[in-house]
Amino acid sequence: MSPRRAPGESRAAILEAARTQFAEVGYQHATIRRIARVAGVDPALVIQYFGSKDDLLAASLQMPVDIAALTAGIEDHPDLGTELVRRALAIWESPPVRAALLGMLRTGMSHQRAGDVLSALLQRSVLGVVQRYATGEDATFRAALVGAQMAGLAMGRLALHVPELAEASIEQLANAVGPTVTRYLTGDLAGAHPPRPRS
Amino acid sequence: MSPRRAPGESRAAILEAARTQFAEVGYQHATIRRIARVAGVDPALVIQYFGSKDDLLAASLQMPVDIAALTAGIEDHPDLGTELVRRALAIWESPPVRAALLGMLRTGMSHQRAGDVLSALLQRSVLGVVQRYATGEDATFRAALVGAQMAGLAMGRLALHVPELAEASIEQLANAVGPTVTRYLTGDLAGAHPPRPRS
DNA sequence: GCCCGTTATCAACGCGCGTTGAGAATATGA
């Protein structure tokens, strides 16, 4: 009636269920029991394999995306930012990536560990590109700006389902947001007029 | 030893404690018992006053900021976006505003009600300004873009404490992000070159 | 001085949670 699964299969099922549940309902409602039910497994097995719920979360948040590939050959494009946004938006369409990203967003706002992972991801995934054009502390500032812009976009499009962002085409958003990213990467950030002395 | 408080005082204390706790630890860990303890009150009193934890959350998320005042007279400034970002960042320094905003961010990612409140706030607070320069569905798209940019900024600066954003001065961030907002409000969003037919 | 609505406390409820430890079922290798 219930033939035993192949070795490693249950573990994989748990991990996948955890990813989707963390993404869909957040840390609080993605209970061990719920994840186990989705995976078709006993709750105790989840603990047996992953040790604790927190460890399971950590295992679930591994970003299944090759950042190097995401940014490879990008300097050949005339508009750097637009191409970058286009690639990012395209990769977000992939269910595993979307799940991991949503998991980070849903969880990272209220869970220390996921928050660290999230902000590290924002920095790391952008810093590589930035450092081809800027150096030193300027580079990390530029990376943080790009990260903030992309995080806001992900939040609106994927998590909150703001209609204007969720239903827009990749090309439309790339055209709208791309120049912003280009400017954060390579533009002048000090402003046209320096900070006014008064008022 | 424990003189009874003035009428309405306990209610206010509960509300304030709820705001700070939702902001600091998110919906899950901001338990009724914890909020009650911070407010110096019995947990049952919290329910008595607010009905349920969800109702308490709704009451806590009322944005204590006059959006009209925030954007008043803004069209006099040469750089619209920079001034808008400057004002927003300044208002975020206020503890009550910061608490409400953090509460929305921390909670909105995993709680339907707060998510709706958050995305409504993003749209509403910007739409007023946008509609002075754009019309129709273009206006809501522009508002969504500004909202996403500001949400990402709030997330990095207030919630995740990304050092480059959290420690930057208001002026520095206004100069960096301002032009982006200006462009989202009034610029050309279709891109310099229209979407290429191939590749 | 008494009454009554407001303000507050207390003990308890049922529930779902993460986690544990014992042990059953199944595969593996000699």
Place this chain on the structure above:
DNA sequence: TCATATTCTCAACGCGCGTTGATAACGGGC
């Protein structure tokens, strides 16, 4: 075939949660 390791289930634990209903303390109006 039999031991042995792996995979999995089961029942139960202690805990903190949101919420409830009875009941106590207080304060203003007659």
